[in-house]
Amino acid sequence: MTAWYPGPAPGVLLRADRVRGVDLLLLPERVVVLEGAAGEVLRLCDGTRDVPRIVRELTARHPGAPVATEVPAFLDRVRKEGWLR
Amino acid sequence: MTAPPAPVPPPWALLAELTHACPLHCTYCSNPVELTRRSRELTLAQWQDTFRQAADLGVVSAHLSGGEPLLRQDLAEIVAAADGAGIHTQLITSGVGLDRDRLARLTDAGLRSVQLSVQHADPADGDRIAGHRAHAAKERAAALVTGAGLPLGLNVVLHRHNLGALDALIGLAPAWGADRIELANTQFYGWAFLNKAELLPTRAQLAEAEATVRRRRQQLDGRVEIIWVVPDHFEGTAKPCMGGWGAVSLTVTPDGTVLPCPAAAAIPGLDPPNIRDHPLRRIWEHSAAFTRYRGTAWMQDPCRSCALRERDFGGCRCQAYALTGDAAATDPACRHSPHHTVIRDLVDAPAPPPQALGRPRRPGHPSRRVETP
DSSP states (O other): OOOOOOOBOTTOEEEEETTTTEEEEEETTEEEEEOTTHHHHHHTOSSSOOHHHHHHHHHHHSTTSOHHHHHHHHHHHHHHHTSBO | OOOOOOOOOOOOEEEEEOOSOOSOOOTTOOSOSSOOOGGGSOOHHHHHHHHHHHHHHTOOEEEEESSOGGGOTTHHHHHHHHHHTTOEEEEEEOOTTOOHHHHHHHHHTTOOEEEEEEOOSSHHHHHHHHTSSOHHHHHHHHHHHHHTTOOEEEEEEEOTTTGGGHHHHHHHHHHHTOSEEEEEEOOOOHHHHHTHHHHOOOHHHHHHHHHHHHHHHHHTTTTOEEEEEOOHHHHSSOOOGGGSTTTSEEEEOTTSBEESSTTGGGSTTOOOOBTTTSOHHHHHHHOHHHHTTSSSTTOOTTTTTOTTHHHHTTSOHHHHHHHHSOTTSOOTTSTTSTTHHHHHHHHHSOOOOGGGSOSOOOOOOTTSOOOOO
């Protein structure tokens, strides 16, 4: 299996909503309000980083957080939704 | 009572009706019977300003619709203005007039997805419903969109003349590369209201259609999302129209009129404001048109004391007006409405023979009024 470099699926846009002060995923017929660190994680999914690198960068930013156990599973869930590819 | 009013939550979405002109002349068209002339349309600069204001207000998503938005030669510039303001754009089109160059200009400008209307699975039947030879152009448009890597959705307005082909209509989605198909039972506004008797399906047709949707959802699970827009005339429940009046989205019509929903211009005395005259924020937060049915304080019984009032918002104001003469009445689609028999009589009436209906009335050129049957 080749390495996965997560990036937004076609038509999917990650945006900081300056009016509501939240991160959003904008989809063709849907707006997803991102909670907690989801926006920060997805912002690293720009197609240039593989999953281990995303985990390394987040771990460096948040030492002690359960990044290695939670982030890969989160990315898989988002891919299953069709929002990442 | 001098408590300061609660702040009005900002809108999420904008429906931009860029023009009422359209090569298609569908009898189910929900546009107003008095279409806006092209000379009255907003200019590019006015649309650019509208999207800037909308983004500042909180809009994050726009449907670029019509009529046929491709008839605006400055469509790419309009897309660029919306995208530049941070708004996700989807083009709602008949597909007529879309070619490779046009699509490339739109995607370069930031267009994110396309929704293509389809009238029927059979080309000849589709062309007859649309009043235009459009079906082949739609199939070509679908191939262009998927070829460009954009998500494609199909939308089908369902009525008596195409419900029987629902299975094949759903089959168009995987065949054309769409990841979504929206099956919307006709909503009776504008031209569709004029043609109601000709369009209303039978209960048997709808029951079969619902079974088809269930079966196809299982088959296409994970490949195509099937949206079934419930036919409120048949369910005895009011639809939560627009997610509430002035709650989620707003519509800007070709001439700049700003409405809480695309059909609201039909409500008398609403006096909808125009983007040429007022800032969008003031229109959304304070105009009489947007505050009139916002929340629940305007409701009469049975809505006022109903547990569903925060879920269905009393249904549709335009339908309440069209069927009862009072836009603040409970939507007659609801079984609790004192006027519910109006709906029941309509759907339970035996289908009139075709020759009794006269010719359906079709939206023509925007400068023309209603065609006489």
